[in-house]
Amino acid sequence: MLGLTDGPIDVATVRNAVDDPGFGAILVFEGVARNNFDGRRVTHLSYEAYEELAVPVLQAIAKECFENFGAKCAIVHRTGPVPIEDPTVVIAVGTPHRPACYDASRYALEALKARLPVWKKEVYDDGHDWKRNQVPDE
Amino acid sequence: MLGLTDGPIDVATVRNAVDDPGFGAILVFEGVARNNFDGRRVTHLSYEAYEELAVPVLQAIAKECFENFGAKCAIVHRTGPVPIEDPTVVIAVGTPHRPACYDASRYALEALKARLPVWKKEVYDDGHDWKRNQVPDE
Amino acid sequence: MLTISVRLFAQLREAKGEETVTINVSAGSTLREVYEQLFEGPLRALPIAFARNDTYAKPTDVVEDGDNVAFLPPVGGG
Amino acid sequence: MLTISVRLFAQLREAKGEETVTINVSAGSTLREVYEQLFEGPLRALPIAFARNDTYAKPTDVVEDGDNVAFLPPVGGG
Secondary structure, three states: OEEEEOOOOOHHHHHHOOOOOOOOEEEEEEEEOOOEEOOEEEEEEEEEEOHHHHHHHHHHHHHHHHHHHOOEEEEEEEOEEEEOOOEEEEEEEEEOOHHHHHHHHHHHHHHHHHHOOEEEEEEEOOEEEEEOOOOOOO | OEEEEOOOOOHHHHHHOOOOOOOOEEEEEEEEOOOEEOOEEEEEEEEEEOHHHHHHHHHHHHHHHHHHHOOEEEEEEEOEEEEOOOEEEEEEEEEOOHHHHHHHHHHHHHHHHHHOOEEEEEEEOOEEEEEOOOOOOO | OEEEEEEEOHHHHHHHOOOEEEEEEOOOOEHHHHHHHHOOHHHHOOOOEEEEOOEEEOOOOEOOOOOEEEEEOOOOOO | OEEEEEEOOHHHHHHHOOOEEEEEEOOOOEHHHHHHHHOOHHHHOOOOEEEEOOEEEOOOOEOOOOOEEEEEOOOOOO
16 A cells, blocks of 8 residues: 555554564554644644655555565655644554564655655645755755 | 553554654664564464563653653553564654664663563463573663 | 656746646757746746656756656755 | 462463462562462462552561562463
8 A cells, every 4th residue: 555645544554554474573663743843833734645656666665665664565745735733754664573573664754755756735824834854865 | 651551562552652843753662572483383472571660660760761862752552462463662852853762762762671560471383482682781 | 859847846836837748849958957947036047856757867868759858946855 | 377369360360260369478478489379380480570459569578467469470472
């Protein structure tokens, strides 16, 4: 399960996509719409995506997670308006042992933040900003 | 939510216990009963706990997660028999930003493995073992 | 002259008020040159990534008539 | 002599076939001494943690009449 959705993400469905009787560890990361940024009240977020490129990028990240960490990986990113406290992205990772699970989850998250062609609009009472991810190697 | 349960863990309930409109990251770790160990088929696991001491240990770990990482933390560990693919423990962590979320989740997991008075019986077709956790500083 | 379709996202889309614009460019134009034909000022200074016909492309790639081009401002997923 | 109650877990419980045993020990016995009174061989060599009246205690703590003592083998949670 690797894709975008313009409605609420069903976290359990993403998690269940990585079920495997040989896995001892499952890690589900949710990016969540936060109600503030730098002391400014955020009313909601809104995402837009280049879907034709985003899906291959998610597939590439999942493949890297398998090759580097032996992990099964499912990722769903939401598009359109996202209310505060709703998940914006869900990354589920399963592995036989826990250290690889944390490594793979973090890898997928950082890769997604650096590479996924998705744009985030943070909406305030009096305007909005397009938020650019800080990429570690910049 | 910090405690033990002798039935299936409801993962969503543990996750929702750390909801907060100021959180941008939620991480849910599930330890899962795996169907094999060192090539040996595992039929199921069974845990027993010293509940009177386990609950204070979980409370201490949650307090440390808050003090060290600003994280809200919910932990439920299962006791009794656990079928393969069922969660044995669920650790939910919420933080404003993602790096602290991973750090707090991993901290809680390693602290639990080192300190929680819970014992794991791995049951095979032809016997069982009481499994001792490997603690990093041993 | 070539006619190409340009897909825009986020602040680029807002600046033009359209998700897709159709423009005429000189034969031999690179993606970067097309971008600079459309945007100036602070938007021109953004580190843009490029796609051509739904595949990532280099700024120096030359466009062809009928191409579907996309300009990707810095991403913000997660 | 003192009478104390001892709670056992995992392989210690299995070895005795009981979750709780009641035993008599000499006045002045430490938790570690009580443990060695009950277990020998490979079980005696385990790195055991001790509790007294549902609180962690040191191996050198002295038991009192009526104490509820617990022996905790290496843990395996997670």
